[in-house]
Amino acid sequence: MDFFRFERDIPFMRWGKYSTILSLTIFILSIFFIATRGLNLGVDFTGGTVMEISYGQPTDLARTREVLAGMGMTDATVQNFGTSRDVLIRLPTKQEFTGGNLSEVVMDALRQDDETVEMRRVEFVGPQVGQELLENGALALLFVSLGIVIYLAIRFEWKFGIAGIVANLHDVVVILGFFAFFQWEFSLTVLAAVLAVLGYSVNESVVIFDRIRENFRKLRKASVAKVIDNAITMTMSRTVITHGSTQMVVISMLLFGGEVLYYFALALTIGILFGIYSSILVASPILVLLGVKREDLVKPERKPQEEALP
Amino acid sequence: MNRYPLWKYLIIAVSLLFGLLYTLPNFFGESPAIQISPLRASAQADAVLLQQIEQTLARHHLPFSGTLLEASGIKIRFADTDTQIKARDVLESEIGNDFIVALNLLPNSPEWMNRIGALPMYLGLDLRGGVHFMLQVDMDGALLKSLDRYSSDLRSTLREQRIPSAGIDRDGDQIVIKFRNTQTRDRAIAELSKTFVDLDLRTIDTADDFHLQVAIKPDVHKRMQTAALQQNITTLRNRVNELGVAEPIIQQAGTDRVIVQLPGVQDTAKAKDILGRTATLEIRMVDDESDIEAALRGQPPFGTELFTERGGGPLLVKKQVLLTGDRITDAQPGFDQDSQPAVHVTLDSNGARIFKQLTRQNVGKRMAILLVEKHLTEVVTAPVIREEIGGGRVQISGRMSSTEARDVALLLRAGALAAPMEIIEERTVGPSLGAENISRGFNSTLYGFLAVALFIAIYYMAFGAISVTALSVNLLLLIGLLSILQATLTLPGMAAIALTVGMAIDANVLINERIRDEIRNGISPQAAIHAGYERALGTILDSNITTLIAGIALFAFGSGPVKGFAVVLCLGILTSVFSATMVSRGMVNLLYGNRKLSRVPIGSVWKPKRSKR
Numbered sequence A: 001m002d003f004f005r006f007e008r009d010i011p012f013m014r015w016g017k018y019s020t021i022l023s024l025t026i027f028i029l030s031i032f033f034i035a036t037r038g039l040n041l042g043v044d045f046t047g048g049t050v051m052e053i054s055y056g057q058p059t060d061l062a063r064t065r066e067v068l069a070g071m072g073m074t075d076a077t078v079q080n081f082g083t084s085r086d087v088l089i090r091l092p093t094k095q096e097f098t099g100g101n102l103s104e105v106v107m108d109a110l111r112q113d114d115e116t117v118e119m120r121r122v123e124f125v126g127p128q129v130g131q132e133l134l135e136n137g138a139l140a141l142l143f144v145s146l147g148i149v150i151y152l153a154i155r156f157e158w159k160f161g162i163a164g165i166v167a168n169l170h171d172v173v174v175i176l177g178f179f180a181f182f183q184w185e186f187s188l189t190v191l192a193a194v195l196a197v198l199g200y201s202v203n204e205s206v207v208i209f210d211r212i213r214e215n216f217r218k219l220r221k222a223s224v225a226k227v228i229d230n231a232i233t234m235t236m237s238r239t240v241i242t243h244g245s246t247q248m249v250v251i252s253m254l255l256f257g258g259e260v261l262y263y264f265a266l267a268l269t270i271g272i273l274f275g276i277y278s279s280i281l282v283a284s285p286i287l288v289l290l291g292v293k294r295e296d297l298v299k300p301e302r303k304p305q306e307e308a309l310p
Numbered sequence B: 001m002n003r004y005p006l007w008k009y010l011i012i013a014v015s016l017l018f019g020l021l022y023t024l025p026n027f028f029g030e031s032p033a034i035q036i037s038p039l040r041a042s043a044q045a046d047a048v049l050l051q052q053i054e055q056t057l058a059r060h061h062l063p064f065s066g067t068l069l070e071a072s073g074i075k076i077r078f079a080d081t082d083t084q085i086k087a088r089d090v091l092e093s094e095i096g097n098d099f100i101v102a103l104n105l106l107p108n109s110p111e112w113m114n115r116i117g118a119l120p121m122y123l124g125l126d127l128r129g130g131v132h133f134m135l136q137v138d139m140d141g142a143l144l145k146s147l148d149r150y151s152s153d154l155r156s157t158l159r160e161q162r163i164p165s166a167g168i169d170r171d172g173d174q175i176v177i178k179f180r181n182t183q184t185r186d187r188a189i190a191e192l193s194k195t196f197v198d199l200d201l202r203t204i205d206t207a208d209d210f211h212l213q214v215a216i217k218p219d220v221h222k223r224m225q226t227a228a229l230q231q232n233i234t235t236l237r238n239r240v241n242e243l244g245v246a247e248p249i250i251q252q253a254g255t256d257r258v259i260v261q262l263p264g265v266q267d268t269a270k271a272k273d274i275l276g277r278t279a280t281l282e283i284r285m286v287d288d289e290s291d292i293e294a295a296l297r298g299q300p301p302f303g304t305e306l307f308t309e310r311g312g313g314p315l316l317v318k319k320q321v322l323l324t325g326d327r328i329t330d331a332q333p334g335f336d337q338d339s340q341p342a343v344h345v346t347l348d349s350n351g352a353r354i355f356k357q358l359t360r361q362n363v364g365k366r367m368a369i370l371l372v373e374k375h376l377t378e379v380v381t382a383p384v385i386r387e388e389i390g391g392g393r394v395q396i397s398g399r400m401s402s403t404e405a406r407d408v409a410l411l412l413r414a415g416a417l418a419a420p421m422e423i424i425e426e427r428t429v430g431p432s433l434g435a436e437n438i439s440r441g442f443n444s445t446l447y448g449f450l451a452v453a454l455f456i457a458i459y460y461m462a463f464g465a466i467s468v469t470a471l472s473v474n475l476l477l478l479i480g481l482l483s484i485l486q487a488t489l490t491l492p493g494m495a496a497i498a499l500t501v502g503m504a505i506d507a508n509v510l511i512n513e514r515i516r517d518e519i520r521n522g523i524s525p526q527a528a529i530h531a532g533y534e535r536a537l538g539t540i541l542d543s544n545i546t547t548l549i550a551g552i553a554l555f556a557f558g559s560g561p562v563k564g565f566a567v568v569l570c571l572g573i574l575t576s577v578f579s580a581t582m583v584s585r586g587m588v589n590l591l592y593g594n595r596k597l598s599r600v601p602i603g604s605v606w607k608p609k610r611s612k613r
Helices: A012-036 A061-070 A102-113 A127-155 A158-182 A188-218 A224-256 A258-289 A300-308 B006-027 B047-059 B081-095 B111-115 B139-160 B182-195 B218-243 B268-276 B292-296 B349-361 B402-413 B431-485 B491-520 B525-557 B561-592
Strands: A048-054 A077-081 A083-091 A118-125 B030-038 B066-069 B074-077 B099-107 B130-137 B168-171 B174-179 B199-205 B210-216 B249-253 B257-263 B280-285 B304-308 B314-318 B328-335 B341-347 B367-373 B376-381 B393-397 B421-429
Touching (some): A012 A258, A048 A102, A061 A077, A061 A083, A083 A102, A102 A118, A102 B268, A118 A127, A118 B431, A127 A188, A127 B421, A127 B525, A158 A188, A158 A258, A188 A258, A188 B491, A188 B525, A188 B561, A224 B491, A258 B431, B006 B561, B030 B081, B047 B066, B047 B081, B074 B099, B081 B099, B139 B168, B139 B218, B174 B182, B182 B199, B182 B210, B210 B218, B218 B249, B218 B257, B268 B421, B280 B314, B292 B304, B292 B314, B304 B376, B328 B402, B341 B349, B341 B402, B376 B393, B431 B491, B431 B561, B491 B525, B525 B561
Antiparallel strands (some): A048 A083, A048 A118, A077 A083, A118 B421, B030 B074, B030 B099, B066 B074, B130 B257, B130 B421, B168 B174, B174 B210, B249 B257, B280 B367, B304 B314, B328 B341, B341 B393, B367 B376
């Protein structure tokens, strides 16, 4: 079986102008949504309490809300997830309940209202911890970006480092844009997914860069655009099959992973799809834009020797 | 060309064997058990106790399936959770005074496996249920406390040496002593620098006053903080022991935080109450001479504080702390002479000496026993000292119920905290959700793996089957490695295992696509296989190293669930590089290396009509 039958190279670089416009539009839209709507930061980052409770029978959310309102917690959000028996309660940080006592108080009140209620999960994060987790997340993002740029600069050349990281940050911004637009909850696990995408989708760029380097050595007469087109075309089949396989696993996570892994898998899905797009139509045009040359990768001092060959 | 030397096959075989051996324990499951360990140094978990336990269980008709006598304690295995809980209750009432009786899970893997360290993966709290707390130590509070202690020491030293001062005040994180002239200040500096080596003394002159600024030296301050944290950790450990938890984790996090993990704890309210309480005991003198009226108006006389006695009226207490809770060696609930609930406290020799001295010097005066609980200080009782009390046995009684007496005793026995602490993060997972999370993670991995395996096998035929085998080996090695390292497996960790499956296939795809490329170029089958593997290697390394960079950053900056994810991701990268290059190559060499191939069994390869681009 062979899905990919290209008679000749696909002229990706000729589409460079349009793809750059498209990428810029998506990028700016993402930034716009992040700026206007903001991320729906989870309790990990904002601080507060999340409780997951389960009733013995299908329950009416209004009743749960009433109990909470009776305790003066009108700012609580109550919602179903999974089945109608499972309820998720979010409570902002309260001054008078320090040390995570809030969940116990709420649980007691709910138990008085309905005996069948069962505590499944509680997460309490103090405001200072939330701030730290956010800072650490940003630090990790910075560190990964720098690490990748440095690695690519050493292994290839600085232009490849820049192109690679721009393409990958493009993916990250798009994921964040999606999360902002749909107001999906952005939690610590989603952050892990975003960082994993950063590492994973740079693979894609690396594979193409490797081919570009090889082609610079092999196709000595071809223009830069042609070299890149050929590299992308030649790796196309690997790109799609690899990402398809990864996506299969991610879909399996979406289906079977439960609510904790749901947004994690969702972030990965966006990351994988845009990862393919960006390494082909973002990273490579940037390479051209930065003026990548054969001499950048094929060392000049070797040249006379090679030319001496028949 | 496609042949491996024997040693390479041996490496593959040995790593496979190890992977298999250490992965196996995960499939045996766990059975409910009870863990019994001594609560006090005087009690011993030995064969005699084991016999006693066996007899007790037999008497109550509670069948058990095995016992294990270890240095740390006794473990008893049960067939089901019902019996386990019943047995716990029985044993708790029988030997609970001297031993911790905790619920636990024991791996069902055979004994010889345990002996060589082949244990199942260590499940995180989100998979087995339990509580995770992060506590913040209030170092500022600890500093203030020691500054208060220092200022009272300074005052008494100056008084003893008859050096007049115009007042000692605490200002922020330092103490300021005012003097009338420089001569007295110089004398004071000479005297104080002799006795207080831990303090930095600095002179500051204002318009009409001569100040001496006293601060704790930075290195001493640091040492105090470390000591405070260490003491708090020890205290927490003692308190957790009182709770009866098997395999608790109590560890330092950063310079001023402690992480407490209690697997399997279901009564979180109780756990929080015991851990969160920061009771320390202080003994100070009551100031009956000063004007309490002024204090009630909001101006307590210098060096005193206003408190309300439990069930009594307000009273003035001197700020100077004479004795603190860390001198307590034991505290038991009981009753006093009037059959009122009381706590009997035993002090260590140093504490006993101090207590004897202070009671001798203050006969006829009132002494206040204060219970300090996070910003809330309460005078439990303020008895009049009738005579010198020696021997270090103190009885605290003062309008408390017997439940309160028991709680106070527990808190005092469990030791005092050097500095107040506060829970700043909590993650609790109920046991049912834990079990559900395991199946979620498992199913995600299983179905993801099956889908990928099926697709790859169809697409690349024989070479696909080899890739799938390499992928299984990867999974085997990864789980084996996680088991050997006893790394904590969390739900995000399981997600990382699934993701590793999806990402590890990349290396195989790269290789297979390369081989197909070479075939398209018209090279002979053996040469194509060889070139495919060789050429793909650089790319595989490059792309995996970038992912590894991300993994390491995640590990360095991540916390909790993210760390678990990062560990698995990093290990998965290592195993996948190994399995994709060494193992799959080894299999190909073994299967096809020694014979003539007319074509490479890698599925039908389409060739472009024009031979050259």
